[in-house]
Amino acid sequence: MSDMLARGVAFRLKAELPPEAKFLLEDFRLAVNNAIRAGLQARVTSRNALSKLAYKDFRQAHPRMYSQHLVSAFEVAGSVLKNCRRRLRKSGASRVPYVRRLMMKTENQAYKLDREQGVVDLPIRAGCHVKLELQVSDYHHRYLDDPSLTLGSLTLLPDRVIIAFRKDAPSHYVPESALSLDTNERSLDGVFLKSDEARAVKAEFPEIAMIQQRHHDRRKRLRKKKAHDRRTSRRLCRREGIREHHRIECRLHQVANAVLSFAENQKSAIVLEDLKGFKPIRNKELNRRLSLWPRRKLHRIIEYKAQWRGIPVVKVDPRYSSRTCPICGRIQDSRMGAEFECECGWHLDRHVNASLNLLQTAISKGMAGGLRFNPGAFQHDVMMTLYEPAMAARSEPNGTSCMGAVT
Numbered sequence: 192m193s194d195m196l197a198r199g200v201a202f203r204l205k206a207e208l209p210p211e212a213k214f215l216l217e218d219f220r221l222a223v224n225n226a227i228r229a230g231l232q233a234r235v236t237s238r239n240a241l242s243k244l245a246y247k248d249f250r251q252a253h254p255r256m257y258s259q260h261l262v263s264a265f266e267v268a269g270s271v272l273k274n275c276r277r278r279l280r281k282s283g284a285s286r287v288p289y290v291r292r293l294m295m296k297t298e299n300q301a302y303k304l305d306r307e308q309g310v311v312d313l314p315i316r317a318g319c320h321v322k323l324e325l326q327v328s329d330y331h332h333r334y335l336d337d338p339s340l341t342l343g344s345l346t347l348l349p350d351r352v353i354i355a356f357r358k359d360a361p362s363h364y365v366p367e368s369a370l371s372l373d374t375n376e377r378s379l380d381g382v383f384l385k386s387d388e389a390r391a392v393k394a395e396f397p398e399i400a401m402i403q404q405r406h407h408d409r410r411k412r413l414r415k416k417k418a419h420d421r422r423t424s425r426r427l428c429r430r431e432g433i434r435e436h437h438r439i440e441c442r443l444h445q446v447a448n449a450v451l452s453f454a455e456n457q458k459s460a461i462v463l464e465d466l467k468g469f470k471p472i473r474n475k476e477l478n479r480r481l482s483l484w485p486r487r488k489l490h491r492i493i494e495y496k497a498q499w500r501g502i503p504v505v506k507v508d509p510r511y512s513s514r515t516c517p518i519c520g521r522i523q524d525s526r527m528g529a530e531f532e533c534e535c536g537w538h539l540d541r542h543v544n545a546s547l548n549l550l551q552t553a554i555s556k557g558m559a560g561g562l563r564f565n566p567g568a569f570q571h572d573v574m575m576t577l578y579e580p581a582m583a584a585r586s587e588p589n590g591t592s593c594m595g596a597v598t
């Protein structure tokens with residue numbers, strides 16, 4: 192396992208950005224947009240090709256910009272162009288990309304970080320550097336003080352800095368137990384299996400569906416109220432969307448952290464359903480309500496955090512998992528109510544039953560170590576809570592970890 196993992200950590204700045212850095216942000220955006228335009232005309236997307244096209248002209252216009260930054264600008268332009276091309280292939284229509292947001296990215300050779308003091312030294316041009324003092328909390332110290340983490344790229348935004356910390360992917364521990372989770376709209380429902388005992392577990396997040404509903408209603412109302420002014424309507428809706436995104440993201444991280452801490456303590460392998468094959472349903476209303484994104488996102492968060500911490504994650508095909516009897520293997524014709532019942536006498540909460548099937552699949556494929564499931568050992572009357580909304584108040588002292596991975 193020589194995979195390199197990276198995690199973006201956001202730092203607020205102690206003082207406002209110095210004017211030199213603000214100019215740099217504007218120059219960087221200009222360089223990116225110039226390169227995008229040149230790349231579109233010449234139909235190229237690679238950094239080197241863009242650099243050949245745009246370097247000379249931009250150099251003449253901005254003779255003093257630090258050349259490493261210019262190279263990163265071409266790289267950012269290249270990835271914007273690649274995204275644009277992908278969208279074009281997918282939906283057939285794409286606007287000419289233009290970067291509005293002020294941001295700049297730079298590789299680790301081009302900046303210095305004093306990890307003890309929390310100060311970034313960023314070159315602007317020959318003979319001109321700025322020092323950016325970072326606000327450092329306990330959360331940040333976990334990354335700054337860990338000598339096994341090396342530095343990756345740095346992203347500068349008008350109000351914060353995102354630094355990528357990198358490390359080799361740790362090797363997984365050998366699982367001594369398994370935590371199998373079925374992902375539903377309002378909860379993760381599952382089974383925890385250790386030696387020869389199995390019990391139901393639950394991590395509930397009913398707020399996420401509520402947040403989605405609330406923001407959906409708000410946007411609908413906004414669109415009606417501002418029907419005469421499409422620009423304002425679009426702006427306000429976008430703002431609502433960003434807020435919704437932040438709120439949900441934060442909840443998802445809390446749920447994932449709770450699940451992972453439990454798994455790590457118990458040395459569990461985590462079993463999840465593979466959502467890849469799922470196609471969205473056609474009906475628009477149903478589509479929105481059952482939107483898969485928070486679930487996919489939750490899986491992605493669990494997976495990358497698990498990788499970072501060396502927790503094994505297994506993904507299995509979820510087909511028939513909600514309709515199969517884990518004891519006799521009979522497949523029921525239709526979906527059932529809240530309870531799964533089989534002619535052989537087995538009955539269990541529908542969601543927990545689905546996760547039991549996921550676990551069985553993982554075991555039969557040898558993906559959960561040497562574990563075995565014995566139906567007689569299922570503790571029907573015990574339910575363990577891994578997470579519930581009330582726990583939100585005491586976990587995660589700050590929200591800066593809600594950034595996701597940035598490389």
Ligand SMILES: [Zn+2]
Nearest residue numbers: 516519533535
């Ligand atoms: Zn049965």
